Amino acid sequence: MTERPDGITPSQTVGPFFAYALTPEGYATPAIFSNDLATEDSVGERIRIEGYVIDGDGEPIVDAMVELWQPDGRGRFATASERANGAFSGFGRTQVDSNGFFAFATVKPGAVAGPDGARQAPHIAVTIFARGLLRQLVTRIYFADEAANAVDPILSLVPAERRATLIAERRERGAAPVYTFNIRLQGEGETVFFEA
Amino acid sequence: MTIAPASLAAHPPHLFPDYASTRKRAPAKPLVLIPATLTELSGPVYGHETVSGDEGDLTRQHAGEPLGERIIVTGRVLDEEGRPVPNTLLEIWQANAAGRYVHLRDQHPAPLDPNFTGAGRAVTDQDGRYRFTTVKPGAYPWRNHPNAWRPAHIHFSLFGPSFLSRLVTQMYFPGDPLFAFDPIFNAIPDARARERLVARFDLATTEPEWALGYQFDIVLRGRDATPIEEPHDD
Numbered sequence: 001m002t003e004r005p006d007g008i009t010p011s012q013t014v015g016p017f018f019a020y021a022l023t024p025e026g027y028a029t030p031a032i033f034s035n036d037l038a039t040e041d042s043v044g045e046r047i048r049i050e051g052y053v054i055d056g057d058g059e060p061i062v063d064a065m066v067e068l069w070q071p072d073g074r075g076r077f078a079t080a081s082e083r084a085n086g087a088f089s090g091f092g093r094t095q096v097d098s099n100g101f102f103a104f105a106t107v108k109p110g111a112v113a114g115p116d117g118a119r120q121a122p123h124i125a126v127t128i129f130a131r132g133l134l135r136q137l138v139t140r141i142y143f144a145d146e147a148a149n150a151v152d153p154i155l156s157l158v159p160a161e162r163r164a165t166l167i168a169e170r171r172e173r174g175a176a177p178v179y180t181f182n183i184r185l186q187g188e189g190e191t192v193f194f195e196a
Numbered sequence: 197m198t199i200a201p202a203s204l205a206a207h208p209p210h211l212f213p214d215y216a217s218t219r220k221r222a223p224a225k226p227l228v229l230i231p232a233t234l235t236e237l238s239g240p241v242y243g244h245e246t247v248s249g250d251e252g253d254l255t256r257q258h259a260g261e262p263l264g265e266r267i268i269v270t271g272r273v274l275d276e277e278g279r280p281v282p283n284t285l286l287e288i289w290q291a292n293a294a295g296r297y298v299h300l301r302d303q304h305p306a307p308l309d310p311n312f313t314g315a316g317r318a319v320t321d322q323d324g325r326y327r328f329t330t331v332k333p334g335a336y337p338w339r340n341h342p343n344a345w346r347p348a349h350i351h352f353s354l355f356g357p358s359f360l361s362r363l364v365t366q367m368y369f370p371g372d373p374l375f376a377f378d379p380i381f382n383a384i385p386d387a388r389a390r391e392r393l394v395a396r397f398d399l400a401t402t403e404p405e406w407a408l409g410y411q412f413d414i415v416l417r418g419r420d421a422t423p424i425e426e427p428h429d430d
Contacts, residue, residue, distance in 0.1 A: 002278040005415040009392050010206045010384045012366040013217075015351060017299035021289035021315035022353060027298065028257075029315045032246045056220035063301075069240055069359050077234065080241040091240035115231045125235050129364055132217030134208035134383050136364060140235075154230050162225075185221045195200050195227040196236045196360060 011136065014129040016063045023065060023095035035094035037068065037106040042088040044073020044107030046176040049141065049168065052100045053128065056186030060100025064130035066183075068092040068104055075110030075122075105176065108143065114153045121148035121155065128183060137193045141181045142167045158192050165191045200229055203276055203417065206392075208383035215379040216340050232360060239358035243283035244319050252318035254290075254330035262312035264293025264331030266407040269367070269395065272324040273354065276418035280324025281361075287353040288328060290314045295334030295348075304336050329407065335374060347374035347381065356416040367412050368394045 020027040038046055053064040071077045072088040083089045088107065096102045106124075114120035124141040142149050144167050149155055155163055168179035184191050211222035255262055273281040291297050291314065294306040298313050314333075318326045333348045349366040356362065368381065372394075375381055384390045392415070401409025 004278050005274055005276065005413075006392065007206045007386075007389060007415065008203045008276060008417055009363060009365055009414045010208060010389045011363060012208070012351075012380060012393070013215075014353075014364045015366075017291075017297040017302055018289060018351065018353075019300075020298050020313065021287055021351070024315065026300075027315075028313055032242075032317075056224070059220075061221070067240075067362075069235070069238075077238040080243060083241075084245050089240070091242075113234050115233060120233060120235070123235070125359060127359075127362060130221060132215070132219075132221035134210060134212060134215065134218060134380070136362065137210075137223065154233065157230055158228055186224050190223055190225055192225075193223050193227050194230050195204070196230050196232045 011134060013131060013134050014065060016131040018065060018129075019095055023093060033091065033093040035092050035102070035104045037070075037089060037092045037104065039086065039088060041086065042072055042107050044109065047106060047108045048176050048178045049104040049106060049124070049181055050178055051102060051181040051183060053096050053102065053130070053183045054100065054185065058187070060096075061130055061185070062096060062098050062100055064096045064100070064128055066094055066096065066102045067127040067129075068106065068124050069127070070106065070109040070124040071112055073107050073110050075112045077112070111148060116153075118153045119148065121146050121152040123152075123154075126181075126183070128185075137185070138196070139183065139191050139193050140166055141179070143179060144169045154194075162192050165189060201417070206384070206386065206389040208385070212379060212383040214341075215383055236359045239361065240355055241357065242285040242355050246285055247317045247319050252316055252326070252328045254312065254314060254316045254328065257313055258311040260311040262292065262309050262331050264309075264312075266329070267332050268327065268329055268401055268403065268407050268409045269350065269412055270325065270327040270401060270409070271395075271412040271414065273320050273326065273356070273414045273416065274324055275357070275361075275416055280320070280322070281356055281416060282320055282322045282324055284320050284357070285355055286318050286320070286326050288316050288330075288350055290330065290333040290350040291336055293331050293334050295336035297336075306334070306336070332369070332408075340379065345374050345377070347372040347378050352414065354414060354416065358417075361416040363414070363416055365414070366393060369410070370394055370397055
C-alpha cells in the first residue's frame with residue numbers, strides 16, 4: 001500500500017489571481033487566515049511587521065502573498081491541538097496592497113532551539129508567493145535589538161555583508177513598535193533567501 | 197555543509213526566462229542552504245477545524261449551478277515515502293468554464309458566471325484522501341508571448357506536516373494541446389515530474405449521468421528529518 005512515489009509534486013506559481021481564494025477580503029469566500037496573529041492571550045510583546053515586496057527594477061510588486069510562521073514570546077510553536085484551543089497560532093497570511101506594502105500585527109517571538117544544542121536568536125520564518133515565482137521564496141526576519149543575532153547559527157551561514165537584509169529595524173510608533181522588513185527579490189540589497 | 201535534499205530537483209528553477217515574469221523576480225544570488233531547525237520542522241498545521249462541510253463542492257456556492265463540464269477531482273496527499281498525510285488543508289482556485297477568473301484584475305473578455313466563484317477548500321481523511329466537485333476550467337490567454345494561452349488548470353495550495361512541506365502548485369488535464377507551448381509547465385526540468393501535475397481520467401471515479409472523474413495524487417516533502425527536541429517549561 002505504501003509504495004514509494006516517483007518523487008515529490010513540483011511547485012508552480014501562485015499566479016496573479018489567487019486573492020479570491022487565499023486572501024479573499026472583498027470577495028464572497030470566507031477568510032480563514034489573516035495578518036493579525038496576536039490574540040488577547042498571546043504571550044509576548046505586541047509588535048507590527050511592515051514592509052514592501054520589491055522586484056529587480058526596484059519597483060513594488062503588487063500581486064505577492066506573504067506568510068509568517070513563528071513561535072510566541074516564550075519561543076513556543078503552537079501545535080495543531082493547542083491552536084484549535086485558541087492558543088497563539090503563529091501563522092499569518094496577507095496580500096500586498098497596490099503599493100506592494102504588507103503589514104502584520106503579532107508578538108515578538110522568543111528564542112528557539114537550533115542545531116547541535118545551540119539557541120537561535122528570535123526570528124520569524126517568511127514565505128513569499130507571487131506571479132513569476134515558480135516556487136515560493138523563504139527568508140527570515142531577525143530583530144535589530146537582539147544581541148543573540150551575533151551568535152545565531154543560521155545567520156552565521158549568511159555572508160556577513162548580506163546579513164543586514166535579514167534584520168528588521170525597530171521604530172516606536174503608537175502602542176506597538178514597528179519592525180520594518182523589506183523584501184527585495186533581486187538586485188541591489190537582494191534579500192537572503194534560504195533552502196532547508 | 198548542508199546539502200539540499202535531492203527530491204527538490206523536481207521543482208522548477210527560480211529563473212526561467214521563457215516565463216517573462218521570472219526575469220525581474222527570481223533572486224540573482226544563490227539560496228543559502230541551512231539545516232532544518234525547529235522553525236522548519238514545525239509548521240502551520242491546518243485541518244478539519246478550518247473548513248465547513250460543503251466547501252469542497254464549487255458547484256453549490258450560488259443560487260444556481262455553474263455552466264460547464266461538471267467534474268470530480270479526488271486523490272491522496274502522500275509524503276515522499278508514500279505514507280498518507282491525514283487531516284491537512286487543501287485550498288483550490290480556478291477559472292470558470294469560459295476561462296475567466298473572478299479576480300478583479302482579470303481582463304480576459306470571457307463571461308463571468310454568476311453561479312461560479314471558483315474557490316474551494318477540503319481536508320484529507322485518515323487515508324490522505326480529498327475530494328472536490330467543480331467544473332472543468334477553460335484555457336485562457338495571457339501576455340507572456342504572442343498568442344500565449346495557459347493550459348486548463350486548477351491551482352492547489354497545501355500545508356502538510358511542516359513548514360517545509362508547504363506547496364503551491366497547479367493540476368492539469370490529460371492530453372491538453374497547450375502543454376508544449378506553456379513555459380510555466382515546461383519550467384519543470386524533468387518530464388516525469390511534469391507528468392505528476394497531470395490528473396488521470398478515471399472511469400471508476402466518474403459518476404454516471406453526473407460528472408467526469410479525475411484522480412490527482414499530491415506528494416509532499418517527507419517527514420524523514422528528525423525534529424529537534426524543544427524543552428517545554430510548563
